[in-house]
Every structure is written in structure tokens, then in C-alpha cells.
Amino acid sequence: xxxxxxxASQKAVVIFSKSSCCxxxxxxxxFYEQGVSPxxxxxxxxxxxxxxxxxxxxxLGCNPSxxxxxxxxxxxxxxxxxxxxxxxxxxxxxLKDAGAFCEDSKDKLLxxxxx
Numbered sequence: 001x002x003x004x005x006x007x008a009s010q011k012a013v014v015i016f017s018k019s020s021c022c023x024x025x026x027x028x029x030x031f032y033e034q035g036v037s038p039x040x041x042x043x044x045x046x047x048x049x050x051x052x053x054x055x056x057x058x059x060l061g062c063n064p065s066x067x068x069x070x071x072x073x074x075x076x077x078x079x080x081x082x083x084x085x086x087x088x089x090x091x092x093x094x095l096k097d098a099g100a101f102c103e104d105s106k107d108k109l110l111x112x113x114x115x
Contacts, residue, residue, distance in 0.1 A: 003049060004056040009073035012100035013038035016057055016068040019045060023079040024067040030086060036100045072098035 008014045013031060017024035019042045031038050043050040043066060054065045062068040062078050069076045071094050076082060085091040095101060 004053055004060070005073075007039070007041060007053075008070035008075070011039040012036070012072060012098040013095065014070040015040050016043060016053060016062075016066055016070075017041065018043050018066045021066050027067045027069065027079050027082055030082070034086075034092070034095060035102065036095055037102050038100075071095065071100065 004016070007016075013036050015024070015028060015031070015038045017028065017040055028038070028040060041053070043054050046053070057065040057068045060068070060075055062075070064078065067079055067082075069078070069082050076085070076094070082091065085094065
């Protein structure tokens with residue numbers, strides 16, 4: 001749990017994800033399209049700590065464990081919560097308050113989509 005908390009506070013937006021999860025992919029794309037370049041931790045690619053982080057996320061109430069989104073170091077929720085915030089207009093305010101917007105996120109989206 002300490003590792004998740006530490007990683008979650010290292011950037012304005014942090015997403016714990018799995019590379020094979022379609023909802024994780026959709027959430028990452030949403031943030032890039034909003035002008036945000038999140039820190040992304042792919043649990044299935046971190047063989048030494050991925051399972052421990054997944055269990056810690058489930059203990060936080062994220063079920064399924066991914067995608068798990070943190071904004072401003074605070075756990076926001078999974079894909080359903082993030083999409084609800086996006087649709088009701090609350091997500092932009094959270095992102096602005098956390099200082100999450102950056103200029104180069106569109107370029108990162110393009111390079112991310114190509115890979």
C-alpha cells in the first residue's frame with residue numbers, strides 16, 4: 001500500500017493499468033485527449049511488484065483493480081467513476097486543481113497510439 005501511495009503522489013495524474021485491459025486503454029486515451037500526460041504503471045509488466053500493487057489497489061476499493069486513477073495524489077476511482085466525472089463535467093476541474101494540464105500531451109497521444 002505504501003508503494004501505491006508513493007507512486008500515486010509523484011505526478012498530478014497517475015493511472016495503474018494493465019496493458020491488456022481495454023478499459024485501461026480507454027481511460028489513458030481520455031486523459032491524453034483532455035491535454036493530460038499521466039504517469040502510467042502497467043501492473044502486468046512489473047513482474048516484481050505488480051501483484052502486490054494490484055492487491056493494494058483492491059484494498060483501496062478498486063474492483064476490478066485496473067484502471068485505478070489518482071488525481072492530485074487522491075484515489076478517484078476506476079473507469080466508471082472517471083467516465084461519470086468526465087460526462088458530468090467535474091473531471092476538468094479536478095484536473096485543473098491538480099495542475100495536470102500540459103502542452104505536449106497531444107504529441108504523447110500520437111506517439112502512444114503509434115506504439
